[in-house]
Amino acid sequence: MKNGLFLIIVIITLCFxxxxxxxxxxxxxxxxxxDVQGLCGNGIVNPGEQCDGSNLNGxxxxxxxxxxxxxxxxxxxxxxxxxxxxxxxxxxxxxxxxxxISIPVVQTAVNFSGKAYPLSKITVxxxxxxxxxxxxxxxxxxxxxxxxxxxxxxxxxxYGEDKDGLRSSLFTFSVYVTSGATTNISGIFISPTIGVNKxxxxxxxxxxxxxxSIPNGDITISVNSDEEFFSRTKADxxxxxxxNFDTSVLEMGQHSTKSKVALNGExxxxxxxxxxxxxxxxxxxxxxxxxxxxxxxxxxxxxLVDFSIAAYWYKKTMSVEIAAKEIDRLNGxxxxxxxxxxxxxxxxxx
Amino acid sequence: MKIxxxxxxxxxxxxxxxxxxxxxxxxINLSLKDKEIKLNxxxxxxxSLDTQDESINAIEGKLLYPDKLLELKEIKNANSIINxxxxxxxxxxxxxxxxxxxxxxxxxxxxxxxxxxxxxSQNAGNGNLEISDTKVLLxxxxxxxxxxxxxxxxxxxxxxxxxxxxxxxxxxxKPESFAPEVSSVFDIFEGKEFLxxxxxxxGSGIDHYEIKETRQRFLxxxxxxxxxxxxxxxxxxxxxxxxxxxxxxxxxNKRIEKITxxxxxxxxxxxxxxxxIVIVLILACxxxxxxxxxxxxxx
Numbered sequence: 001m002k003n004g005l006f007l008i009i010v011i012i013t014l015c016f017x018x019x020x021x022x023x024x025x026x027x028x029x030x031x032x033x034x035d036v037q038g039l040c041g042n043g044i045v046n047p048g049e050q051c052d053g054s055n056l057n058g059x060x061x062x063x064x065x066x067x068x069x070x071x072x073x074x075x076x077x078x079x080x081x082x083x084x085x086x087x088x089x090x091x092x093x094x095x096x097x098x099x100x101i102s103i104p105v106v107q108t109a110v111n112f113s114g115k116a117y118p119l120s121k122i123t124v125x126x127x128x129x130x131x132x133x134x135x136x137x138x139x140x141x142x143x144x145x146x147x148x149x150x151x152x153x154x155x156x157x158x159y160g161e162d163k164d165g166l167r168s169s170l171f172t173f174s175v176y177v178t179s180g181a182t183t184n185i186s187g188i189f190i191s192p193t194i195g196v197n198k199x200x201x202x203x204x205x206x207x208x209x210x211x212x213s214i215p216n217g218d219i220t221i222s223v224n225s226d227e228e229f230f231s232r233t234k235a236d237x238x239x240x241x242x243x244n245f246d247t248s249v250l251e252m253g254q255h256s257t258k259s260k261v262a263l264n265g266e267x268x269x270x271x272x273x274x275x276x277x278x279x280x281x282x283x284x285x286x287x288x289x290x291x292x293x294x295x296x297x298x299x300x301x302x303x304l305v306d307f308s309i310a311a312y313w314y315k316k317t318m319s320v321e322i323a324a325k326e327i328d329r330l331n332g333x334x335x336x337x338x339x340x341x342x343x344x345x346x347x348x349x350x
Numbered sequence: 351m352k353i354x355x356x357x358x359x360x361x362x363x364x365x366x367x368x369x370x371x372x373x374x375x376x377x378i379n380l381s382l383k384d385k386e387i388k389l390n391x392x393x394x395x396x397x398s399l400d401t402q403d404e405s406i407n408a409i410e411g412k413l414l415y416p417d418k419l420l421e422l423k424e425i426k427n428a429n430s431i432i433n434x435x436x437x438x439x440x441x442x443x444x445x446x447x448x449x450x451x452x453x454x455x456x457x458x459x460x461x462x463x464x465x466x467x468x469x470x471s472q473n474a475g476n477g478n479l480e481i482s483d484t485k486v487l488l489x490x491x492x493x494x495x496x497x498x499x500x501x502x503x504x505x506x507x508x509x510x511x512x513x514x515x516x517x518x519x520x521x522x523x524k525p526e527s528f529a530p531e532v533s534s535v536f537d538i539f540e541g542k543e544f545l546x547x548x549x550x551x552x553g554s555g556i557d558h559y560e561i562k563e564t565r566q567r568f569l570x571x572x573x574x575x576x577x578x579x580x581x582x583x584x585x586x587x588x589x590x591x592x593x594x595x596x597x598x599x600x601x602x603n604k605r606i607e608k609i610t611x612x613x614x615x616x617x618x619x620x621x622x623x624x625x626x627i628v629i630v631l632i633l634a635c636x637x638x639x640x641x642x643x644x645x646x647x648x649x
Contacts (some may be wrong), residue, residue: 129529153431308544346490
């Protein structure tokens with residue numbers, strides 16, 4: 001019996017050693033819910049949708065925490081509570097809550113919704129740091145919720161990454177988050193991704209400009225030269241676009257290209273620029289793959305680590321290695337200064 | 351008569367060509383919450399940016415203030431549009447504050463707070479606060495500089511002595527969550543592993559950070575917190591330690607984040623496990639002895 005008791009104690013000890021005991025409390029301040037959009041617009045509330053057309057899934061303004069009004073459904077299959085009403089506290093004007101009526105507690109949260117590319121990875125940055133990632137639906141719509149925030153001013157950035165690993169430019173906006181309120185940011189239209197098939201193209205040959213955007217979107221491609229050239233094409237049902245640009249109209253030398261998309265009256269801004277050389281020979285873009293601007297530690301990201309590396313060399317004489325990177329991935333003026341940090345901030349990924 | 355009108359037209363055309371049309375420029379504004387400043391009064395000056403519809407992602411400059419009239423008490427950057435400071439606002443010399451930082455993705459707006467300053471008036475008189483040596487860069491991927499408009503802020507301090515104290519809003523919120531990251535680059539810090547971290551506090555602002563490295567899971571309370579700044583060279587270059595980073599705001603609210611070791615040590619190399627085993631064995635012997643005596647007594 002005493003041997004059995006001893007054995008039990010040893011087993012308990014081994015179990016105790018195997019557990020992870022948290023001696024400090026770790027913040028899990030951000031509660032995440034990511035809704036992957038299904039077939040929005042089919043009248044059926046699919047998983048990831050709050051509503052669809054006139055189908056409100058049995059919800060009303062009252063069930064959403066308001067005192068009355070009319071609940072409707074946005075084109076993104078999220079609730080539209082703009083016509084819901086609340087009772088204002090005495091002496092106040094509009095908004096707010098409280099007074100003598102009991103209102104369900106609302107988390108301090110921000111909802112992001114918009115369009116990117118089908119099944120693309122969507123990343124939300126909060127004050128420059130990665131807060132949450134999600135996947136857009138097959139229709140390119142996304143709806144992401146970020147909660148557990150404090151009251152105050154935030155800078156949020158949203159960008160998409162397509163299946164080929166190409167990233168869009170940052171869609172950035174400043175928001176004041178109110179305690180106990182949910183802020184809805186809708187209509188985010190992510191710029192197309194863009195790539196070229198040649199880093200150098202022989203003058204007169206074609207260069208393929210391609211990328212991803214929203215399905216069936218109208219793509220406008222700008223090629224920068226002394227004179228700016230605009231071309232138009234259409235994204236296919238998977239959001240892929242491709243345009244063969246005749247370089248005979250371009251001068252010899254360095255050029256760049258960017259694109260934007262329009263659909264149903266909505267237009268994105270121009271996205272990232274990609275450079276190419278018009279010269280005397282064709283060089284595939286995959287040969288000697290171009291490093292990302294601002295990425296100083298070769299991890300394919302531009303974030304606080306790169307910022308810290310640049311800050312280390314700020315106003316100092318650079319080593320040979322960092323000087324080479326400064327030429328390749330920053331502005332190449334032989335020193336780390338504010339302009340280099342500005343370039344890094346533009347290409348930031350978090 | 352006709353020739354006279356033609357001459358006037360020509361003169362006007364020349365004027366338009368010679369003098370460039372004054373385009374819009376970003377503005378850095380200095381503003382006071384308190385219009386009237388008395389002696390020995392604490393007051394706040396806000397430094398904010400109006401981008402005039404451009405997207406701006408980098409700013410640097412100096413703020414000059416009359417140090418004979420004013421004593422700088424505090425620099426606040428909670429809720430700043432600047433997410434990463436190249437040079438956190440600080441006093442370089444008496445009467446000179448320098449600052450430099452970036453906003454990834456850019457900021458576009460009319461009233462973006464850069465930072466604010468708490469001064470205490472020391473002497474009566476007139477003085478100016480002004481911004482100088484300033485650069486504001488566009489979020490265009492090229493680091494393009496944009497035009498900037500600066501207007502100094504004139505202050506007048508009366509002889510009347512203030513009886514009021516500046517009031518601070520209570521802050522009981524923790525700093526924002528964050529994700530410290532370990533990295534190494536061969537040509538900085540002699541290739542040693544270092545830790546980078548940053549967060550914001552929307553209430554009172556971050557006061558300081560502390561770090562703890564420990565290979566123990568249960569006995570971390572016996573390891574010391576060390577004040578630290580990012581980047582921080584890790585003491586355990588084998589990356590076998592748990593790393594805890596504590597962000598503390600100016601009201602003492604704390605947020606602690608943890609990084610698990612990339613190269614955890616084997617269980618038999620961790621003395622903590624042996625201590626626990628010994629303690630448990632001793633307890634087991636004691637319990638066994640007590641139970642044995644009880645059983646003997648029964649019979």
